[in-house]
Amino acid sequence: MTTTSTHPARPAGPPPELRRLLLNLDEMPERAAAIVAAHDGVVQGRSGPVRVAVMCDPGLARELLTRPAGTTQGRGIMVLKTILGQGLLTSSGDLHRRQRRLVQPAFHPGRISAYAHDAVRAARERSAAWRDGDRLDLAEEMSSLTLDVVGRTIFGTDVTEDAREVAEAQADLLSLFPRALRPTGLLALRFPTRLRRRVRDDVARLDRVVEHVVAARRASGDAGDMVSMLLAVRDEETGEPMPARQVRDEVLTLLLAGHETTAVLLSWAWFELAQTPSARAALDAELSSSAAQGAVEAGRWQDLPVTRAVVAETLRLRPPAHVTTRITTEDLEIGGTTVRRGTICVVSPYGLGRDPASWGADAAQWRPDRWLDADGRYDEAAPGQPRGAFLPFGAGSRVCIGAAFAQMEATLILAALATQWRAEVEPGFDPGLQPLVTLRPRRGVPVTLRSARTAAAPAR
Numbered sequence: 001m002t003t004t005s006t007h008p009a010r011p012a013g014p015p016p017e018l019r020r021l022l023l024n025l026d027e028m029p030e031r032a033a034a035i036v037a038a039h040d041g042v043v044q045g046r047s048g049p050v051r052v053a054v055m056c057d058p059g060l061a062r063e064l065l066t067r068p069a070g071t072t073q074g075r076g077i078m079v080l081k082t083i084l085g086q087g088l089l090t091s092s093g094d095l096h097r098r099q100r101r102l103v104q105p106a107f108h109p110g111r112i113s114a115y116a117h118d119a120v121r122a123a124r125e126r127s128a129a130w131r132d133g134d135r136l137d138l139a140e141e142m143s144s145l146t147l148d149v150v151g152r153t154i155f156g157t158d159v160t161e162d163a164r165e166v167a168e169a170q171a172d173l174l175s176l177f178p179r180a181l182r183p184t185g186l187l188a189l190r191f192p193t194r195l196r197r198r199v200r201d202d203v204a205r206l207d208r209v210v211e212h213v214v215a216a217r218r219a220s221g222d223a224g225d226m227v228s229m230l231l232a233v234r235d236e237e238t239g240e241p242m243p244a245r246q247v248r249d250e251v252l253t254l255l256l257a258g259h260e261t262t263a264v265l266l267s268w269a270w271f272e273l274a275q276t277p278s279a280r281a282a283l284d285a286e287l288s289s290s291a292a293q294g295a296v297e298a299g300r301w302q303d304l305p306v307t308r309a310v311v312a313e314t315l316r317l318r319p320p321a322h323v324t325t326r327i328t329t330e331d332l333e334i335g336g337t338t339v340r341r342g343t344i345c346v347v348s349p350y351g352l353g354r355d356p357a358s359w360g361a362d363a364a365q366w367r368p369d370r371w372l373d374a375d376g377r378y379d380e381a382a383p384g385q386p387r388g389a390f391l392p393f394g395a396g397s398r399v400c401i402g403a404a405f406a407q408m409e410a411t412l413i414l415a416a417l418a419t420q421w422r423a424e425v426e427p428g429f430d431p432g433l434q435p436l437v438t439l440r441p442r443r444g445v446p447v448t449l450r451s452a453r454t455a456a457a458p459a460r
């Protein structure tokens with residue numbers, strides 16, 4: 001998708017393609033490309049009384065997300081607020097700025113290296129429980145595995161006992177999300193409706209887990225985990241600790257934001273690897289070297305270029321956070337177009353990641369080697385892509401605080417497990433897309449596990 005410096009006259013009225021553009025992810029790249037030519041990178045239209053603008057041009061998508069003012073978060077966030085309170089994901093203004101400063105040290109590179117060992121340990125324990133010929137759903141496995149990692153790193157504890165509670169409450173909340181997002185949804189959450197009762201029950205279950213862990217950390221002192229760190233921080237100006245309610249909101253935010261997204265990423269990575277023998281062979285070649293096994297053992301995820309490329313390519317083609325929205329709080333000029341106050345602005349990392357204008361004619365193909373340079377080094381900028389074409393973690397002041405953590409976790413889990421296992425998917429199986437809050441595979445990723453004999457035995 002490209003912008004032109006001149007602005008051709010727009011067809012009158014909202015483009016009829018808009019609704020289908022938003023509703024049918026698979027058709028998005030082609031439709032967007034066709035529309036952009038006429039609409040100069042920003043497609044505007046109405047859905048009932050709601051004004052919508054889709055940023056189809058990578059530069060404009062990035063511009064929207066990095067704007068210092070003039071937008072607020074979208075509707076989904078208002079719904080999430082009823083669950084997460086005022087945690088990082090849902091707070092705004094000064095509170096968001098202050099909390100971001102306070103929480104940031106939990107994601108310092110030094111801390112991430114420490115969490116890396118937890119990720120590897122969790123993956124190896126999972127691997128030890130698998131058997132050759134096991135048939136299982138890797139989407140479920142990855143979900144419980146990333147919850148395990150989040151338990152160790154955020155809570156500093158084994159959450160196996162609480163895991164079922166968290167997983168069930170979260171699954172129920174996700175299933176209620178589409179209902180809560182309807183125009184009447186927010187109202188239904190304010191009155192004593194069935195929807196509100198179910199949401200409250202789920203939140204109460206999550207709260208019990210969080211309370212139990214926070215109490216344990218208060219009693220035990222710093223265990224190197226994120227909860228310990230949040231309890232230890234002091235406000236620069238007042239010297240006060242973080243209020244208990246704020247700790248609860250932040251912990252719950254990290255717990256939910258940090259587990260589902262990475263699980264979805266890993267599920268798709270397994271699926272794509274099973275479909276693409278050449279990429280799997282390149283991964284096996286990397287993992288069979290003792291240097292790579294040393295890197296996994298030491299948690300040095302940056303030293304696994306091919307595994308990183310698998311993760312990056314999956315983020316491009318199957319971004320777990322497939323859509324990010326903002327609402328304009330004033331009339332904004334974006335790409336030579338006026339976007340009126342109150343418009344829902346949509347950035348689709350899914351559409352941007354599949355656009356042939358950014359990624360070439362083979363944009364729809366899952367090809368990890370596009371992230372490697374001629375010497376086989378991982379190149380974060382994926383040679384040639386325009387800025388804004390790869391936004392799986394967003395951009396600007398609200399960019400994902402867990403981006404490095406997630407890449408570390410996904411890379412090491414994949415490396416540790418793929419050293420031992422390959423996954424076979426039934427020929428012709430189509431997982432389908434379930435674009436709820438995250439872009440889950442609708443039918444999961446059912447596989448048969450096979451021992452990966454090509455790999456070197458991992459150091460334990």
Ligand code: HEM
Nearest residue numbers: 088089257258261262265321392393394398400401402406
């Ligand atoms: C593959 C995994 C992940 C993806 C694709 C992802 C994606 C995103 C995106 C797109 C945003 C920005 C939303 C917006 O601009 O409105 C975001 C924000 C956020 N993410 Fe992630 N995320 C991932 C993993 C994680 C992890 C592991 C954690 C924590 C342990 C985390 C915590 C957060 C938080 C707290 C925010 C809100 C930041 C703020 O507004 O200041 N995420 N994430």
